[in-house]
Amino acid sequence: MSFSRAGFRSVALGVVAALIFAWQGPLAAQDTAKPGQEATPASGSSTQTAGQPASEPAPAGNATAAAAPGKPGDAAAGQGKAAACGACHGMDGNSSDPQYPKLAGQHEDYIVRQLTNFKANKRQNPIMLGMATPLSEQDMHDIGAYFASKQSLPGVADAALVERGQQLFREGDPELGVPACMACHGIAGRGNPGAKYPQLTSQHAQYVQAKLKDWHDGVTWSDDALAQIMPTIAKKLSEADIAAVASYIEGLHPADAAQPAAR
Known part of the structure; x- marks a missing residue:
């Protein structure tokens, strides 16, 4: 499938706007959890x-509740x-x-x-x-x-997937209408806490891949505008692209971490 340049510009502008006002970025807690999980x-x-009541669930549609x-x-x-x-x-x-x-x-x-x-x-x-x-x-x-307060242990990427994964993470794909991941998550995948974009560096490729597939298939993590960013982008990625960028993300780690970037 193909996408127009205008369509890409629209997606990119939407991501930049979301970065300015707030965020719902990708990864975090596991959806297929088990007791004690996540x-x-x-x-x-x-x-x-003690003495502090648990917060009440936010009413649907209240985008500020998740903050x-x-x-x-x-x-x-x-x-x-x-x-x-x-x-x-x-x-x-x-x-x-x-x-x-x-x-x-x-x-x-x-x-x-x-x-x-x-x-x-x-x-x-x-x-x-x-x-x-x-x-x-x-x-x-x-x-x-x-x-x-803890530090994520470095992971490794599959050398066979690095080239395509790096392209998607650092450049995006204008033909697909996919912006660069680092535009929101940073060059090293450290995220942007001010804009509420999460850290991705060293995250397990299996987990990243599973979440991107969920978003590709229409799953969302809330009902506000921020929650629509990743599903919109993931729908444009092929299964191979999802695997490549997920593997590349696992290989991202701090420059001072003594760990090979590919296996």
């Missing part, structure tokens, strides 16, 4: 603070609250099972946003709904702060 949401093991403004998180408090998340996401947020996302180094507000979406059932997953429901807004911030 430190982000899975921190359901955390109980709400979860609240008091900045306390990483020390979050460590205990996130203990149950370790079974799937690793105690330090570096999951050993690639079907579950790494949360280490992820931005606090992004984790809060996804927990809020799970709790409101906007990002639908029965297990994560149950895990997120007991959490207060402060619990979410504390859990987010804990994982944000």
Whole structure:
């Protein structure tokens, strides 16, 4: 299939506008979770603070609810609250099972946003709904702060997929109407916390691939304008392109990390 240059310009402008005003970027908590999963949401093991009622699910259509403004998180408090998340996401947020996302180094507000979406059932997953429901807004911030304080372990990319993956990540594909991933997520995949675009660096390729496929097939993680960005882009990617960019993302890591970029 082919797309006009005008169509690409429209998509690119839409992404830039979203970057200026707010965000819903891609990856974070796992949709196919299991008990204790998704430190982000899975921190359901955390109980709400004494005397502090859990926040109520946001009404549908309220785009501001997912922002979860609240008091900045306390990483020390979050460590205990996130203990149950370790079974799937690793105690330090570096999951050993690639079907579950790494949360280490992820931005606090992004984790809060996804927990809020799970709790409101906007990002639908029965297990994560149950895990997120007991959490207060402060619990979410504390859990987010804990994982944000950790460092994501470097991954490796498949050498056979690097060329196409790098093109999509750094240049996009004008013919397909696909903007460069780094326009929102940064050259090294560190994300943009101010605009609420998540960190992607070193994320498991299997997880990234699964989420891109979900978006390609029409899944959304909320009902606001920000949640439409990735589904709109992913629909234009082929299965091969999804595999390539997912693998490239796993190979992204800090320059000071002693790890080969390809295998």
